[in-house]
Amino acid sequence: MNSIAKGKINIGLMIPYKREDGLHEIRSVFVPISFGDPMEIQVYPLSVGQTSSFHLVSENHLHGYRHEKFEEVSERGDLTRNILYKAFQKLTSYLREPVSITIHLQKYLPPEGGIGGGSSNAGLFLKELFPWTHLPKEExxxxxxxxxADVPFFLQPSSCYVSGIGEVLEPISVAKGSGILAIPPFGLSTASMYLGLQKSLQKPYGSEVWKFLAEDLIRSLQVGDWAYLQNRLENEFEKIAFQTQPLLKELKLGFYESGAVYASLSGSGSCYYGIYPSDRERDEALRIVSDRFPDMEFRTFSF
Known part of the structure; x- marks a missing residue:
C-alpha cells in the first residue's frame, strides 16, 4: 500500500484545564493537509509458528537538528523508540496470523513541529494493519x-473538532484552502509549553463551557471565512511561543503582510502557517516570505 501520512494543522487551540491524571484537556479543530510523509506498507502472511517481524526502511529528508533527531529513532538508531515500532508492538498480540511487515518511509514531517509528525505515520500504519487483527472496532x-494523544485523529478521514487529550473526535466540515507552512530551525518542547500555560487542576464538569464550538464559528469554518476567525479561533500556546521565540511573532506579521487571511501556530509549535485566498496568492506570498525569512524552511499545502 502506497499512501501519504498527512500532517495536520490546528485551527484554534484552547487548553481549558489540567486533568487529575496530569494530562491537559484540549479543544481544537484538526485539519489534515496535503504535506506529509510518503509511506509504502507491505504486509505478508507467514507460516503458523513463525514470529511476526517488523522492518523499517527510511529516507531522512529533514534538515538541521531534526535530521539527527529522526536518525536516533530510525532503523539506523534505536528502533525500539520509533513510534511505528511501538505501534507494531501494541498490535502483535491481536494479529490473526504471524506477518512480515516492511515499511518504506520518506520522512519530511518535522518532529517538534506541532503538525502530527510521528502520530501521522502511526495512524496510517494502524489503518493498514487493523484488518489483519481481531481487535474490536470500539477498541x-x-x-x-x-x-x-494525536494518533486517534489520524485514523479519521476528515477534519475534526477535537477534545479530551485528543481522542474525542467529532467530524466537522472545513472549506478547502491553500497555505504555507513555515518550519523553523528550532523546536518547542511540548512539556515546557504546557508548563508555561500554568493551568490549574479542575474537575471535568468545569469544562462544559468549552465543549462545543459556537454556531458562527462552525459556519465560518464551513464557508472559509478566515478573516472572521482571525481573532476568534486562536492558539493559546502563541503567547508563550512568542516569548520563547520572538521570530515566530515576526513570522505571523510576515504572513499577514504577504496576504494571508489567517495565520497561526500549529499545536504547541514550532511550525507556523498562513492560509491564503487562492493558490496563486499563496505562491506569490511564498516568494515574499522566503526572501524575508531566508533561514526558514517553507512548504506549500492544501486542504
Whole structure:
C-alpha cells in the first residue's frame, strides 16, 4: 500500500484545564493537509509458528537538528523508540496470523513541529494493519490513544473538532484552502509549553463551557471565512511561543503582510502557517516570505 501520512494543522487551540491524571484537556479543530510523509506498507502472511517481524526502511529528508533527531529513532538508531515500532508492538498480540511487515518511509514531517509528525505515520500504519487483527472496532481508538494523544485523529478521514487529550473526535466540515507552512530551525518542547500555560487542576464538569464550538464559528469554518476567525479561533500556546521565540511573532506579521487571511501556530509549535485566498496568492506570498525569512524552511499545502 502506497499512501501519504498527512500532517495536520490546528485551527484554534484552547487548553481549558489540567486533568487529575496530569494530562491537559484540549479543544481544537484538526485539519489534515496535503504535506506529509510518503509511506509504502507491505504486509505478508507467514507460516503458523513463525514470529511476526517488523522492518523499517527510511529516507531522512529533514534538515538541521531534526535530521539527527529522526536518525536516533530510525532503523539506523534505536528502533525500539520509533513510534511505528511501538505501534507494531501494541498490535502483535491481536494479529490473526504471524506477518512480515516492511515499511518504506520518506520522512519530511518535522518532529517538534506541532503538525502530527510521528502520530501521522502511526495512524496510517494502524489503518493498514487493523484488518489483519481481531481487535474490536470500539477498541481501535483506545489503542491508538495509548501510542500517542494525536494518533486517534489520524485514523479519521476528515477534519475534526477535537477534545479530551485528543481522542474525542467529532467530524466537522472545513472549506478547502491553500497555505504555507513555515518550519523553523528550532523546536518547542511540548512539556515546557504546557508548563508555561500554568493551568490549574479542575474537575471535568468545569469544562462544559468549552465543549462545543459556537454556531458562527462552525459556519465560518464551513464557508472559509478566515478573516472572521482571525481573532476568534486562536492558539493559546502563541503567547508563550512568542516569548520563547520572538521570530515566530515576526513570522505571523510576515504572513499577514504577504496576504494571508489567517495565520497561526500549529499545536504547541514550532511550525507556523498562513492560509491564503487562492493558490496563486499563496505562491506569490511564498516568494515574499522566503526572501524575508531566508533561514526558514517553507512548504506549500492544501486542504
Amino acid at each position: 481501535e481508538i483506545p489503542l491508538a490513544k495509548s501510542i500517542g
